[in-house]
Amino acid sequence: MIEWIQFILGAIFILGGLIVAGIATFGIFKLKFVLNRMHAAALNDTLAILLVLFGLIILNGWNFGSLKLLLIIVFLWFASPVSSHLLARLEVTTNKKLKEECEVVE
Amino acid sequence: MSKLNPNYEASKWRKIERFVNGEEISDNPNLSKHEEEIREASQEDKERNEQFEATITDLEDRIQKERKRSIEALYRKYEKWPQTKGIKIFTHIYRILAVLFCVCIISVLLMTVSYLPTFGDASNPNNNEVPKRYIEKGIEETGAINFVAGMILDYRAFDTLGESHVLFIAACCVLILLRIDHSKNGKKPTEKAEAEEDDRKFEPKNDKILQKIASLLIPPIIIYGIYVVLNGHLSPGGGFSGGAIIGAGLILYLNAFGYEKIEKFFTYKTYQRITVGALLFYACAKSYSFYTGANHLESGIPKGIPGNILSSGLILPLNVAVGLVVACTMYGFYTLFRKGGM
Numbered sequence: 001m002i003e004w005i006q007f008i009l010g011a012i013f014i015l016g017g018l019i020v021a022g023i024a025t026f027g028i029f030k031l032k033f034v035l036n037r038m039h040a041a042a043l044n045d046t047l048a049i050l051l052v053l054f055g056l057i058i059l060n061g062w063n064f065g066s067l068k069l070l071l072i073i074v075f076l077w078f079a080s081p082v083s084s085h086l087l088a089r090l091e092v093t094t095n096k097k098l099k100e101e102c103e104v105v106e
Numbered sequence: 107m108s109k110l111n112p113n114y115e116a117s118k119w120r121k122i123e124r125f126v127n128g129e130e131i132s133d134n135p136n137l138s139k140h141e142e143e144i145r146e147a148s149q150e151d152k153e154r155n156e157q158f159e160a161t162i163t164d165l166e167d168r169i170q171k172e173r174k175r176s177i178e179a180l181y182r183k184y185e186k187w188p189q190t191k192g193i194k195i196f197t198h199i200y201r202i203l204a205v206l207f208c209v210c211i212i213s214v215l216l217m218t219v220s221y222l223p224t225f226g227d228a229s230n231p232n233n234n235e236v237p238k239r240y241i242e243k244g245i246e247e248t249g250a251i252n253f254v255a256g257m258i259l260d261y262r263a264f265d266t267l268g269e270s271h272v273l274f275i276a277a278c279c280v281l282i283l284l285r286i287d288h289s290k291n292g293k294k295p296t297e298k299a300e301a302e303e304d305d306r307k308f309e310p311k312n313d314k315i316l317q318k319i320a321s322l323l324i325p326p327i328i329i330y331g332i333y334v335v336l337n338g339h340l341s342p343g344g345g346f347s348g349g350a351i352i353g354a355g356l357i358l359y360l361n362a363f364g365y366e367k368i369e370k371f372f373t374y375k376t377y378q379r380i381t382v383g384a385l386l387f388y389a390c391a392k393s394y395s396f397y398t399g400a401n402h403l404e405s406g407i408p409k410g411i412p413g414n415i416l417s418s419g420l421i422l423p424l425n426v427a428v429g430l431v432v433a434c435t436m437y438g439f440y441t442l443f444r445k446g447g448m
Contacts, residue, residue: 075323082319089313 013055021048033101045080249409249418250339259421263392273435284442320362327355335429339418345428353436384427
């Protein structure tokens, strides 16, 4: 019984993560400007990865492997927002047509 | 034929010539007159001919002009054809050909896959005496629990030496191409030229968010890299992967804090010393097999108990050497491809 609950919970989490990743991919191809696309890609970086890895942790049970997965989540949640922040900064400094693409708060 | 003689037509030689040619010979003096008439008539003919030719050339000119006009009209008609209809036809053909090409390649690859031997089958050609020996006597002979480490750093350590030399030579080539020589003619370059060559000075001040996160993340990254290197003989990993992790940590440090901070502990000199020292150590440690006919020999270092960190003889120091070379090469590549060099 507990195994079944574990499996279903894990499957729900992984499927949710896949759906979020699909929405993010759709957004990357649909949106036109770099900063908007980055907004869509951030969904993939954080929520989708969190859901998928959390589902894997539930499926794996409580052991050393799960601790490693938890560490991966922590690492990605530290690293990917910072990297997309740097990319956005680069875009703002290099794109000359930025004000045509979106509103810029000075 | 002498044209100088004015009475050539009446001369003897002319008669003989006529006789030889089989022409009618007559002494009739009217003949020359007759010939003159004929000549006049032919002249008239010529004039007529010229007129006729003139009319013909005129006509031809007209025809060519007509042709030109019609060709120009055609050009005008189809001038925009490639931009409107032609490009549509081209894209259609292109798409069809692309799909056909992809289908062909996919089918060829799938056919190849279907001819591959089944995975893990006992009768596969790769199941011969070599992996059998590795599996049965690997731990006993090398002392490494990780068979792969035992293979690449003990049985085939010479091969791995060559691989690390490939990395070293690649880094050397990049160095030759991209390094900035500061004292080319023995004199120091001006500040402006230096700034043009070295765009570190134009780089914006580094991000505070990046610096905070980097100071949090870099210690775990480098410690994890060291863990992977030192556990190369116990768990998957080893010199190459651990070295890559350490190199990535160094690159992150460089990006977050800039050259001034990283040059406090990692300069071009340290890079040189570490790579050359590690490669020399590796070469010295393993080149004895050159002189013993490439046989696997005892290294002289006790193997220890398999499973301990300090075990398996030479594998651990060799892993460390490979890891140092790989980390330095990664970092070196990154810095050399930026303007300004290491």
